[in-house]
Amino acid sequence: xxxxxxxxxxxxxxxxxxxxxxxxxxxxxxxxxxxxxxxxxxxxxxxxxxxxxxxxxxxxxxxxxxxxxxxxxxxxxxxxxxxxxxxxxxxxxxxxxxxxxxxxxxxxxxxxxxxxxxxxxxxxxxxxxxxxxxxxxxxxxxxxxxxxxxxxxxxxxxxxxxxxxxxxxxxxxxxxxxxxxxxxxxxxxxxxxxxxxxxxxxxxxx
Numbered sequence: 001x002x003x004x005x006x007x008x009x010x011x012x013x014x015x016x017x018x019x020x021x022x023x024x025x026x027x028x029x030x031x032x033x034x035x036x037x038x039x040x041x042x043x044x045x046x047x048x049x050x051x052x053x054x055x056x057x058x059x060x061x062x063x064x065x066x067x068x069x070x071x072x073x074x075x076x077x078x079x080x081x082x083x084x085x086x087x088x089x090x091x092x093x094x095x096x097x098x099x100x101x102x103x104x105x106x107x108x109x110x111x112x113x114x115x116x117x118x119x120x121x122x123x124x125x126x127x128x129x130x131x132x133x134x135x136x137x138x139x140x141x142x143x144x145x146x147x148x149x150x151x152x153x154x155x156x157x158x159x160x161x162x163x164x165x166x167x168x169x170x171x172x173x174x175x176x177x178x179x180x181x182x183x184x185x186x187x188x189x190x191x192x193x194x195x196x197x198x199x200x201x202x203x204x205x206x
Contacts, residue, residue, distance in 0.1 A: 006138055007068040011129050013197065015081040017088050018126055021064060025077060026057045028090050032114055039115040041176060043151055048174040072099045078126050091117045094126050096134060106142035107134060121204065123157045128197040135189040146172060146182040158185040161200055
């Protein structure tokens with residue numbers, strides 16, 4: 001079992017930088033999400049309680065920071081260096097959640113990427129980078145990703161990375177106002193002894 005704090009951490013691969021989400025990211029994060037509202041709406045988590053709602057930005061960050069402090073989550077924003085800009089702009093978000101230690105040593109990963117940056121390898125590179133960190137630095141054994149069957153772009157990410165399709169989970173999560181089926185994908189550390197990122201980058205040049 002991992003001893004000591006696991007957060008904060010920043011991960012980098014080329015121009016891609018994954019760093020902790022911050023309260024002061026609210027304006028930029030909101031602009032990116034608003035610009036991508038139609039792109040992301042079909043896959044958005046929703047509250048099954050008709051009287052309830054989703055947390056606002058500050059509540060979300062507070063909750064994620066609390067989970068990180070308890071070593072049960074790694075809440076990243078995905079940023080990308082751009083020539084001429086001092087601060088890499090936000091191009092997405094990736095959260096490792098439901099980290100379980102002890103005999104399980106597993107976690108679940110979720111992500112989204114700005115539509116204008118989709119198809120350029122950002123999502124698979126970010127997923128590979130974080131999965132390697134979880135396996136190699138934190139000692140986790142299993143990473144799981146659950147995706148709506150209709151979500152073609154996300155399905156292509158796990159297929160490119162070689163995550164195993166473990167089948168359907170009927171009505172698994174409440175998404176965009178209804179209980180939605182998901183497909184479950186997973187990878188264990190033994191399947192990528194040399195690292196997932198190394199395998200992914202090699203596949204892009206072959």
